[in-house]
Each structure stands twice: as C-alpha cells, then as structure tokens.
Amino acid sequence: MSATGKLYLMPTPLDFGTLAADAAPPDLQQVLPLDVLQVAARLPVWIAENAKTARAFLKRVHGVVPLQQPLQALLIQELPRPAKGGHKPVAAVPLDPLLAAAQKGQDTGLVSEAGMPAVADPGAQVVRRAHELGIEVVPLVGPSSLLLALAASGMNGQSFAFVGYLPVEEAARGARIRELEACARRSGQTQMMIETPYRNTALMQALLTHLQPATRLSVACGLTLAGGWNRSLSVQDWKRGSRALPSDVPAVFAIHGG
Incomplete structure (x- = not known):
C-alpha cells in the first residue's frame, strides 16, 4: 500500500x-x-x-x-x-x-x-x-450540469463565469441581474447561475423582467434525464412564448450579450 x-x-x-x-x-x-x-x-x-x-x-x-x-x-x-x-x-x-x-x-x-x-x-x-x-x-469522467448547459446554450464557451445563486430579495436580485448583463455585454463573457428548484419560476420571471430584450437567455432543465430540455433565445422571444419551469428539477440559467 x-x-x-x-x-x-x-x-x-x-x-x-x-x-x-x-x-x-x-x-x-x-x-x-x-x-x-x-x-x-x-x-x-x-x-x-x-x-x-x-x-x-x-x-x-x-x-x-x-x-x-x-x-x-x-x-x-x-x-x-x-x-x-x-x-x-x-x-x-x-x-x-x-x-x-x-x-x-x-x-x-x-x-x-x-x-x-x-x-x-x-x-x-x-x-x-x-x-x-x-x-x-x-x-473521474461524468456529467456536469454546468458544462452540459453551456455546451447546449450556443453562448461563448471560451469565456464564461458561474456566479452561483442570485439574491432572493427582489430588489437585490434585480440589481445583480443587471450587473451580470452589463458584464456580459461589456466582456462577451457568458454568465451562468442556478437556483433552488422551487424558485426556478421566480428566477425566470426576474430575468425576463430585468434583462434587455436583445439579451440572450438560455435555460437547461433536467439534462440527461427523461424529459430534459434546453432552450436558448433572446429575452423578447422568451416573452412571446415563455415556458413553465418545473419546481422539482434543477435548472441552469445563462445570459449573453446577444
């Protein structure tokens, strides 16, 4: 030994x-x-x-x-x-x-x-x-929800940041979203985040509220699972046909300047 x-x-x-x-x-x-x-x-x-x-x-x-x-x-x-x-x-x-x-x-x-x-x-x-x-x-080799979501997003995979959880309080969360969007637009860097599954819908609503229409938003939900999906659209396109998010399956959110 x-x-x-x-x-x-x-x-x-x-x-x-x-x-x-x-x-x-x-x-x-x-x-x-x-x-x-x-x-x-x-x-x-x-x-x-x-x-x-x-x-x-x-x-x-x-x-x-x-x-x-x-x-x-x-x-x-x-x-x-x-x-x-x-x-x-x-x-x-x-x-x-x-x-x-x-x-x-x-x-x-x-x-x-x-x-x-x-x-x-x-x-x-x-x-x-x-x-x-x-x-x-x-x-060892195995699935990473963050990398799978990034690969599926069509966003910048050369420069990206995982910022973890956003604030729960509404005003602080909105300010953080606008800060991350500004960073994405300024640097071209993809900004990635997660949320507790039961707050998926709340985070999605906050992103659609505070992001500019041309900003690109990607959501990957339940990747590798039966029924898993991912979608990457501009905010304005998301608003035309926003998809309900499950409250019991993890999701990865990502934004890019467009």
Whole structure:
C-alpha cells in the first residue's frame, strides 16, 4: 500500500432528488463509464455531501459492478456544510479528519449529491486540503450540469463565469441581474447561475423582467434525464412564448450579450 491513498472525485448521475418515488432510476452506464463504476465499487472510504444519497448511489453501483465490501462496512463521512443563507466556508471546520484514511494509504472517494463533486458544492475545500497534504487528486469522467448547459446554450464557451445563486430579495436580485448583463455585454463573457428548484419560476420571471430584450437567455432543465430540455433565445422571444419551469428539477440559467 502506498504512503498515501488517492482522492477520487467521483461523479454521480443528475437524477437524484428528481425522480418520483415509484420511478425506476435510469441505467448508470448511460451517464458513467464502466471504469468509473469499477473505481467506485472498490473504494473503502467516502466523503459525501449527503451520506444517504451516497449510499443510494453505491447501491446502484452494486447493481452494475458488485461492491468489494458490503455497503455497511464502508466508511462514509459527511462533509460539513456552511450555514444556509450564509457564506461561511467549509475551510472554517476541520477537514483533516475526513482525509485521515487517505493519509494512511486508503483510497477515498469524494461524492456530491448529483453531478461533479467540488463544482458548485462545498467539496472544493476538501480537494484543496488534499493537495496541501500531498494526497493525489484524481478527477473521474461524468456529467456536469454546468458544462452540459453551456455546451447546449450556443453562448461563448471560451469565456464564461458561474456566479452561483442570485439574491432572493427582489430588489437585490434585480440589481445583480443587471450587473451580470452589463458584464456580459461589456466582456462577451457568458454568465451562468442556478437556483433552488422551487424558485426556478421566480428566477425566470426576474430575468425576463430585468434583462434587455436583445439579451440572450438560455435555460437547461433536467439534462440527461427523461424529459430534459434546453432552450436558448433572446429575452423578447422568451416573452412571446415563455415556458413553465418545473419546481422539482434543477435548472441552469445563462445570459449573453446577444
């Protein structure tokens, strides 16, 4: 066994939290390569955004590639989260205990609730600490809703920014939208954002209210899922036939100067 283990950044499918209770999940091999599933099946230690979701993912992995250890024998540690509505970084809490097994030679997986870990989730601080501790970081291939949405938008993929969540308060949100639009027009840079699914419609309405008619707006909803769709139009065209957004499926929004 090597002096230190590796930290594998394990992608997960984008359907978690979006399926009806009686719906069968899609085949993992449609979104994750077999060699990625083989890595997942052998890892003894996990760092997860949500332990319950991580177990559900590993059960699905087991259906394709049998786990080398029983699920209950795996060490699954939850990543501390910043307080809701706050900006306290995960680095403010001890991260070394999560990486202790890797420091002792055990390969460890980092997993998000859906999609790529450490992208739009708090796992990035774990990756940073792993580098500081000399632990090799290995990113694996899998779906990223942000990159899929960007590719489908027809917007500038050479220069783009992901700005996360916009303010919830109406006036602050409108000001932020106008600020991002000005940046997009000035620099040509695509501006990307997300919202909690139940606020999808509210964000869409705010974008249509505050953006200029010629600004291009892209919405990608439930990509890789059955019924997923994406649409990229000018704001004025969106207003002619605006589409209702689901309140239970994540969406990615992007704007460009036109």
